[in-house]
Amino acid sequence: MSKTITCDVAVLGGGPGGYTAAFRAADLGKQVVLIEKEERIGGVCLNEGCIPSKTLLHAAEVIAEAREAEAYGLKYSAPEINIEKLREKKADIVTKLTGGLAGLAKARKVEILRGFGRFTGKRLLVVEGEGGITSVAFEKAIIAVGSSPMELPFLPKDARIWDSADALALPFIPARLAVLGGGIIGLEMAQVYASLGSKVTIIEMLGQIIPAADADLVRPLAAKLKKTYEAVLTSTKLTGVEAGKHSLKISLEGEKAPASIEADALLVAVGRRPNTADMGFEDIGVKTDGKGFIQVNERMETDVPGIHAVGDAVGNPMLAHKAVHEGKTAAESASGLKSAFTPMSIPSVAYTDPEIAWVGYTEKQAKSEGVSYEKGSFPWGASGRALSADKDYGTTKALFDTGSGRIIGAGIVGARAGDLIAEAALAIEMGADAEDIGGTVHAHPTFAETLAFAAESAAGTITDALPSRKSKIS
Amino acid sequence: MATQEIKVPDLQGLHDVAVVEVYVSPGDTIEVESPLISLESDKAVMDVPSPLSGVITEVKVNEGDTVNTGDLIALAEVEKEDQEVHGSSGNPNSLTEVEETEKNEASSAWAEEDRAEEVRPADTSERPSPSEAPANAQPFGSKYHATPSVRAFARELGVDLSGVTGSGPKGRITREDVAARIKNVMSIAEKSGFGAVPDLFAENPARSIIPGSGTSGFALPPIPTADYASFGDIETEELSRIKKISGPHLHRNWLGIPHVTQFEDADITDLEEFRGTINEENAAAGNRKISPLIFVVKAVVAALKRFGDFNGSLSADGSSIIRKKYYNIGIAVDTSDGLVVPVLKNADQKGIALLAEELSDLSSRAREGKLKIDEMKGGTFSISSLGGIGGTYFTPIVNAPEVAILGLSRSTMKPVWNGSEFVPRLILPLSLSYDHRVIDGAQGARFTAYLAMILADIRRTLL
Numbered sequence: 001m002s003k004t005i006t007c008d009v010a011v012l013g014g015g016p017g018g019y020t021a022a023f024r025a026a027d028l029g030k031q032v033v034l035i036e037k038e039e040r041i042g043g044v045c046l047n048e049g050c051i052p053s054k055t056l057l058h059a060a061e062v063i064a065e066a067r068e069a070e071a072y073g074l075k076y077s078a079p080e081i082n083i084e085k086l087r088e089k090k091a092d093i094v095t096k097l098t099g100g101l102a103g104l105a106k107a108r109k110v111e112i113l114r115g116f117g118r119f120t121g122k123r124l125l126v127v128e129g130e131g132g133i134t135s136v137a138f139e140k141a142i143i144a145v146g147s148s149p150m151e152l153p154f155l156p157k158d159a160r161i162w163d164s165a166d167a168l169a170l171p172f173i174p175a176r177l178a179v180l181g182g183g184i185i186g187l188e189m190a191q192v193y194a195s196l197g198s199k200v201t202i203i204e205m206l207g208q209i210i211p212a213a214d215a216d217l218v219r220p221l222a223a224k225l226k227k228t229y230e231a232v233l234t235s236t237k238l239t240g241v242e243a244g245k246h247s248l249k250i251s252l253e254g255e256k257a258p259a260s261i262e263a264d265a266l267l268v269a270v271g272r273r274p275n276t277a278d279m280g281f282e283d284i285g286v287k288t289d290g291k292g293f294i295q296v297n298e299r300m301e302t303d304v305p306g307i308h309a310v311g312d313a314v315g316n317p318m319l320a321h322k323a324v325h326e327g328k329t330a331a332e333s334a335s336g337l338k339s340a341f342t343p344m345s346i347p348s349v350a351y352t353d354p355e356i357a358w359v360g361y362t363e364k365q366a367k368s369e370g371v372s373y374e375k376g377s378f379p380w381g382a383s384g385r386a387l388s389a390d391k392d393y394g395t396t397k398a399l400f401d402t403g404s405g406r407i408i409g410a411g412i413v414g415a416r417a418g419d420l421i422a423e424a425a426l427a428i429e430m431g432a433d434a435e436d437i438g439g440t441v442h443a444h445p446t447f448a449e450t451l452a453f454a455a456e457s458a459a460g461t462i463t464d465a466l467p468s469r470k471s472k473i474s
Numbered sequence: 475m476a477t478q479e480i481k482v483p484d485l486q487g488l489h490d491v492a493v494v495e496v497y498v499s500p501g502d503t504i505e506v507e508s509p510l511i512s513l514e515s516d517k518a519v520m521d522v523p524s525p526l527s528g529v530i531t532e533v534k535v536n537e538g539d540t541v542n543t544g545d546l547i548a549l550a551e552v553e554k555e556d557q558e559v560h561g562s563s564g565n566p567n568s569l570t571e572v573e574e575t576e577k578n579e580a581s582s583a584w585a586e587e588d589r590a591e592e593v594r595p596a597d598t599s600e601r602p603s604p605s606e607a608p609a610n611a612q613p614f615g616s617k618y619h620a621t622p623s624v625r626a627f628a629r630e631l632g633v634d635l636s637g638v639t640g641s642g643p644k645g646r647i648t649r650e651d652v653a654a655r656i657k658n659v660m661s662i663a664e665k666s667g668f669g670a671v672p673d674l675f676a677e678n679p680a681r682s683i684i685p686g687s688g689t690s691g692f693a694l695p696p697i698p699t700a701d702y703a704s705f706g707d708i709e710t711e712e713l714s715r716i717k718k719i720s721g722p723h724l725h726r727n728w729l730g731i732p733h734v735t736q737f738e739d740a741d742i743t744d745l746e747e748f749r750g751t752i753n754e755e756n757a758a759a760g761n762r763k764i765s766p767l768i769f770v771v772k773a774v775v776a777a778l779k780r781f782g783d784f785n786g787s788l789s790a791d792g793s794s795i796i797r798k799k800y801y802n803i804g805i806a807v808d809t810s811d812g813l814v815v816p817v818l819k820n821a822d823q824k825g826i827a828l829l830a831e832e833l834s835d836l837s838s839r840a841r842e843g844k845l846k847i848d849e850m851k852g853g854t855f856s857i858s859s860l861g862g863i864g865g866t867y868f869t870p871i872v873n874a875p876e877v878a879i880l881g882l883s884r885s886t887m888k889p890v891w892n893g894s895e896f897v898p899r900l901i902l903p904l905s906l907s908y909d910h911r912v913i914d915g916a917q918g919a920r921f922t923a924y925l926a927m928i929l930a931d932i933r934r935t936l937l
Contacts, residue, residue, distance in 0.1 A: 301602055342610065342612065431621065
């Protein structure tokens with residue numbers, strides 16, 4: 001038997017975009033139903049993305065720190081790795097966070113409906129779950145269906161060929177791990193497995209790992225990985241995989257690449273695609289583009305009045321922090337408020353060692369768009385804080401609009417770059433210029449002061465390094 | 475052309491530094507600051523940028539070599555002999571400040587998709603159209619700057635930030651600047667007698683209230699009132715909510731749009747006969763009766779398809795016409811509270827029966843006051859029918875931003891000369907008001923003539 005429930009706002013998908021939208025709508029007085037196909041809400045971010053990967057990366061960092069402590073006269077013996085315990089710790093953290101979310105939902109009287117939801121009309125969703133079929137009649141809907149790892153159809157089906165979710169489950173520690181895709185996800189997982197003992201080979205099709213970032217930010221990481229990994233093969237294509245009994249034979253094509261390599265596991269991290277196929281969107285008039293992204297305006301409205309969409313399903317960058325802000329906007333817009341999602345920039349972070357983070361314009365973007373800018377940069381080799389922590393392989397740079405003088409972008413490579421980039425993002429939204437940032441007193445010695453130094457470098461007022469020759473780049 | 479040597483810059487006391495990567499090979503074109511080689515000391519990795527631009531002819535180092543200050547890296551041909559060759563300064567930035575030489579490589583589908591890290595929002599060209607109120611994004615490099623809280627404040631009040639002067643440090647727009655803008659506009663509006671219609675967007679024609687009309691600054695003398703009670707008994711009743719809302723709209727449209735009304739008679743004798751037959755069948759089958767209005771909707775859609783300007787809107791700056799490729803017909807419905815205009819969406823794609831059902835549903839809910847806002851939006855052309863009441867012709871007011879509205883009056887039997895004799899025919903009076911800025915008189919007459927022809931023979935809607 002099917003039953004029908006009605007609500008003010010139906011949210012399809014319980015990831016960061018979806019639960020944020022649901023909670024915000026509830027706080028605005030709406031009666032909200034949150035539809036989630038998985039057992040727990042939290043989406044990819046909490047269950048098989050950001051959070052579990054950062055847990056494992058923390059373990060990797062501790063291993064690296066212990067090893068590097070030798071330079072300080074602190075010699076630790078090699079760690080004894082209990083993989084079962086590490087899995088449990090990761091599961092505990094995920095359980096704690098998703099449990100917290102469920103509590104927040106309950107306190108707001110957001111009804112969580114488990115099952116797979118499809119649109120069957122402009123005001124109707126049908127949800128298939130364990131308890132049967134439920135029709136949800138809504139006034140407004142917010143689509144937050146997220147994305148999934150992209151699969152390569154020409155690869156064989158084999159338990160040793162992983163996507164990011166498989167890799168996060170820590171099925172085993174392969175002696176040799178090949179990672180297809182030198183983007184953020186591939187490199188983070190590579191780092192985890194390398195620190196747990198795998199010999200890692202990175203295979204990237206473009207000429208640079210983390211292709212979206214500026215080359216100068218990537219170089220310290222690339223140099224380090226070249227030394228510690230089996231190989232970092234850029235400008236290299238994977239042409240096929242033969243699943244042998246004892247190993248995977250991976251065929252490659254690239255100037256500096258071997259014709260093939262052997263590996264015990266292959267992680268495929270070549271990007272993610274929106275989960276927008278077969279959801280009934282086109283039938284009701286919600287339009288998607290060629291890549292499957294739902295088309296929305298800055299109020300997160302789709303082409304169908306009353307139906308909004310947020311998160312990975314509406315476009316790049318596929319980042320939880322973008323989805324969260326879009327979720328808020330959608331909930332407010334659906335509740336009749338005049339909200340719009342118009343950020344000047346969205347920061348990106350690679351939790352590699354060293355970390356790489358950037359926000360706003362990269363130099364290559366500025367150049368390709370003909371934006372005239374001035375650059376200030378500060379190498380961490382001149383930072384007392386970085387030197388004392390043995391983290392001097394870093395750089396902070398900031399880009400300023402030549403006309404207005406306001407900051408338009410920043411990039412950082414080095415320890416905790418992901419945390420440091422927040423100040424640059426704030427500076428962008430606040431319209432700060434180099435004097436504003438340099439004139440803000442930063443505590444010394446800190447990693448954070450490197451942004452002020454980079455700004456001073458652009459303003460020509462730096463004293464912690466030689467003032468750079470002021471070069472106008474257009 | 476001249477050959478120049480490129481040497482290792484001052485390594486600041488470092489000796490025998492390893493070359494970990496060579497980025498260039500003979501034949502490569504390099505620019506000033508293009509990275510040439512990557513050196514690695516104990517810890518730091520640094521790139522050696524090119525001091526000149528030219529074409530590499532010979533590379534003198536290999537990966538794995540060690541180099542010292544002044545060693546030859548490569549030979550390059552440069553355009554001019556006197557090109558300035560600036561060695562690297564001793565500044566710590568110089569070795570790390572490198573330019574991008576990202577090659578634009580052909581990317582397969584998966585490589586392209588791996589740009590999940592892309593930092594800027596996706597292409598917006600095909601996004602659903604923005605709603606009317608300004609969203610106030612803050613573009614990079616614009617003249618003004620407003621922080622997120624100020625943007626939200628302006629959004630709430632419907633103020634377009636591009637028309638606000640910033641008084642904050644370095645020209646930033648403050649909350650007070652947005653408030654001052656409102657006050658300023660309100661006081662101008664009050665002075666000009668338009669208190670109810672402040673135009674917040676006066677400096678930005680893209681946001682003006684009637685497209686293309688610029689400001690609403692008419693300096694009309696006020697209409698005098700009188701002490702009515704001195705002439706006899708009076709009673710005062712507040713206007714209904716709908717009248718209060720629609721009043722300013724009607725007033726604005728009537729003042730802001732140069733109206734012309736074209737009259738025409740449509741012979742609907744055959745149409746009525748056909749409708750009678752259909753309704754007899756419907757009655758037998760227990761189906762809904764079809765009103766004449768539904769057939770007029772169908773005929774109007776056919777005329778709109780032929781004369782696309784009538785389904786258009788004037789662009790915000792008044793310089794172009796935007797023709798819509800969808801046909802959403804607003805139907806003015808008289809309710810006890812006042813006039814509302816629900817919209818029959820995509821009327822071109824719907825059959826007579828479905829339209830009849832939708833109209834019946836919309837008008838009954840309109841009378842109950844239960845229409846949703848969305849159901850009164852998105853119209854492209856309106857019809858106002860007074861046929862059930864009486865009258866001959868009238869001059870309806872265009873429902874901006876639409877550019878035309880059709881008025882229907884009561885159809886009556888009239889003698890019509892068929893060339894040899896007067897015959898009784900059922901005549902429906904049509905009154906078409908249009909925006910004369912968009913539509914000229916000949917077009918207006920053609921539209922009504924065409925409409926009358928279709929109504930005379932509804933089979934023409936098939937053509």
